[in-house]
Amino acid sequence: MKDDNIYKPLRAKLVEVIEESPTIKSFVLEPEREFSFATGQFVELTLNGIGEAPFTPSSSPLVKDKMEITIMKAGYVTEKIHKLNPGEIMGIRGPYGRGYPLEEFYGKEIMVLGGGCGFAPLRSLLYNLEAEKDRVKKVTFCYGSKNPAECIYKPYIDNLRKMDKFEVYRTVDEADESWAEEVGVATVLLDKVEVNIDDSVAVVCGPPIMMKFGVMKLLEMGYTDKQIYLSMEKNMSCGLGKCGHCMMGEYFVCMDGPVFRYDEIKDQPNIWK
Amino acid sequence: MGKISSISATDWQTVLLNLARSYSFYAPVSFNGSMDYELIDEDNAGEIVYNHPKPSTPLKTFFLPVKENVTADLKEQKPALIMGAPSCDLAALDILDEMYLNRDYTDIYYKNRRKNSILIGYDCQSMLENCHCTSYGINPFPEKNFDLLLIKLDDNLLLQSGSAKGTAMLKELENHARITEAEENDIKRIEEKRADLREVLTQKNNKLPGYDSSGRLIKASDDNIWKSYASTCVSCGACATICPTCTCFLLIDRPDFEKIRQLDACQYPGFERVAGDEDPLEELPVRFKNRYQCKYVWKPLKFKSIACTGCGRCIETCIGKINKNELLRELASENKV
Numbered sequence: 001m002k003d004d005n006i007y008k009p010l011r012a013k014l015v016e017v018i019e020e021s022p023t024i025k026s027f028v029l030e031p032e033r034e035f036s037f038a039t040g041q042f043v044e045l046t047l048n049g050i051g052e053a054p055f056t057p058s059s060s061p062l063v064k065d066k067m068e069i070t071i072m073k074a075g076y077v078t079e080k081i082h083k084l085n086p087g088e089i090m091g092i093r094g095p096y097g098r099g100y101p102l103e104e105f106y107g108k109e110i111m112v113l114g115g116g117c118g119f120a121p122l123r124s125l126l127y128n129l130e131a132e133k134d135r136v137k138k139v140t141f142c143y144g145s146k147n148p149a150e151c152i153y154k155p156y157i158d159n160l161r162k163m164d165k166f167e168v169y170r171t172v173d174e175a176d177e178s179w180a181e182e183v184g185v186a187t188v189l190l191d192k193v194e195v196n197i198d199d200s201v202a203v204v205c206g207p208p209i210m211m212k213f214g215v216m217k218l219l220e221m222g223y224t225d226k227q228i229y230l231s232m233e234k235n236m237s238c239g240l241g242k243c244g245h246c247m248m249g250e251y252f253v254c255m256d257g258p259v260f261r262y263d264e265i266k267d268q269p270n271i272w273k
Numbered sequence: 274m275g276k277i278s279s280i281s282a283t284d285w286q287t288v289l290l291n292l293a294r295s296y297s298f299y300a301p302v303s304f305n306g307s308m309d310y311e312l313i314d315e316d317n318a319g320e321i322v323y324n325h326p327k328p329s330t331p332l333k334t335f336f337l338p339v340k341e342n343v344t345a346d347l348k349e350q351k352p353a354l355i356m357g358a359p360s361c362d363l364a365a366l367d368i369l370d371e372m373y374l375n376r377d378y379t380d381i382y383y384k385n386r387r388k389n390s391i392l393i394g395y396d397c398q399s400m401l402e403n404c405h406c407t408s409y410g411i412n413p414f415p416e417k418n419f420d421l422l423l424i425k426l427d428d429n430l431l432l433q434s435g436s437a438k439g440t441a442m443l444k445e446l447e448n449h450a451r452i453t454e455a456e457e458n459d460i461k462r463i464e465e466k467r468a469d470l471r472e473v474l475t476q477k478n479n480k481l482p483g484y485d486s487s488g489r490l491i492k493a494s495d496d497n498i499w500k501s502y503a504s505t506c507v508s509c510g511a512c513a514t515i516c517p518t519c520t521c522f523l524l525i526d527r528p529d530f531e532k533i534r535q536l537d538a539c540q541y542p543g544f545e546r547v548a549g550d551e552d553p554l555e556e557l558p559v560r561f562k563n564r565y566q567c568k569y570v571w572k573p574l575k576f577k578s579i580a581c582t583g584c585g586r587c588i589e590t591c592i593g594k595i596n597k598n599e600l601l602r603e604l605a606s607e608n609k610v
Binding site: 004005006007008009011046047048049050051052053072074075077078091207208233234235237238240241242243244245246247248249250252255269270273 | 343344372373377378379380381520521522523524526527528529530532534537539544545546547548549551552553554555559566567570571574575
């Protein structure tokens, strides 16, 4: 493996585009050969000739022939990706970094807190936990988004609600008449849930501001630094621990993360930016 | 000093011309008051500068060009012979090798260039205003990462091998010139020069904190000193560009899934910006401090090799007249570490 070209992407065919919300789409890719990743690891997705950006797959790590990547329109590359149609050939490098440490979750209650497009990596984790549900006590999924239209993965949520051991809570910042669930920022859901904190771990993924307040709330509830896992979003450009763009204090997020336990990163500078 | 060979200055001129034919041969040449590597041929072989610190361009540039297509097939190239690398630049290869060769992902383009090069190191026989290698445990004469070491002494050139490649090269030189064992007196003179220069450097930098203490001082510092020193920083990135250990890069996409690795710097605005416009290094003083933290606080936790080898180029090149060592001395005087 050592003399492979680390910069050359694997080709992958875009086979389906799913509109999840007005700003978020999922892209189903068929890599030219089987592609394995652990849940929480990320890939570099190339739009030929335009650019490359890091994304954590939102599909199950148990599926090897297809991979789904959920992307919010948020910048130059993602806007162009949003215009793609099935048939397009894209590039993938990876998988990179350290994903969710499932072995540390086994035997516990798992509190999963997600916001906006941060649901994407969490869905991959939830798929994985579904397959391993005999090994966990309970999974509580709390999800917040801007408004009902921006709530993604609606069919998936419906299925998850029916699943034994899984509880789902949702909230939106701005409700409309169609909305029958909670209203307010994602952290309000944490007041609704029942959880045995001593026997639990929490996983958080979302926009930086939501992660910051989510962690503060979890700590307030009694979670310790070592019980909270975060998926950090930095500018992982090479994915190889070289280009320097994703440095977060002493860490290369691309190699040491993107999943960190809160105690590992709480003293590093600018983690919420 | 180990085995030293000697060759006369007259014979050396013949050797140079032979080398220029067999290799892409680079050596330091003076121009307009500065000195930098030039491609050597018969016209400029006589202008080569010996044992003077230090070429403007850091050695890293030979192995990590400013721009390189990192998806192209590796090409057979004429081997490169790089003469005149100072000790600070050779020592800086340690962290580059750790990063590009020995981590989980090897950069085949870097590896290929390293393999395809012969490095001739120089003893420094004088210092420039901002040289401070000795403060970081590096001597002003190469002790590692060279294939041959070259010292000019009056009418003789003294050579020492530092690797199998260097030994093979010495053998090759015997075909073109008379190579003898160096005189004991010459070796003694070199050793004296070395000791003298080391002393001068140590004296000159006696108030400069060492590498580890610099890290501790930076870690304990408050924002004021960074705001003050960053006030003349214009984010030009010259400090990082010219640094022998700074190699952060950008990957640029081209059609046909080509990727270009281009030298980048944390001092440029937007370096760490992510989609959605969050940018941890948005404020200039934070961005300015980042480079110091990276070199003295964070890289030491990640790598075995040091991330500043004391060449002083960042001080010489700064158009904002920011003096890294002045900053570190100020931190040291405030904190008495």
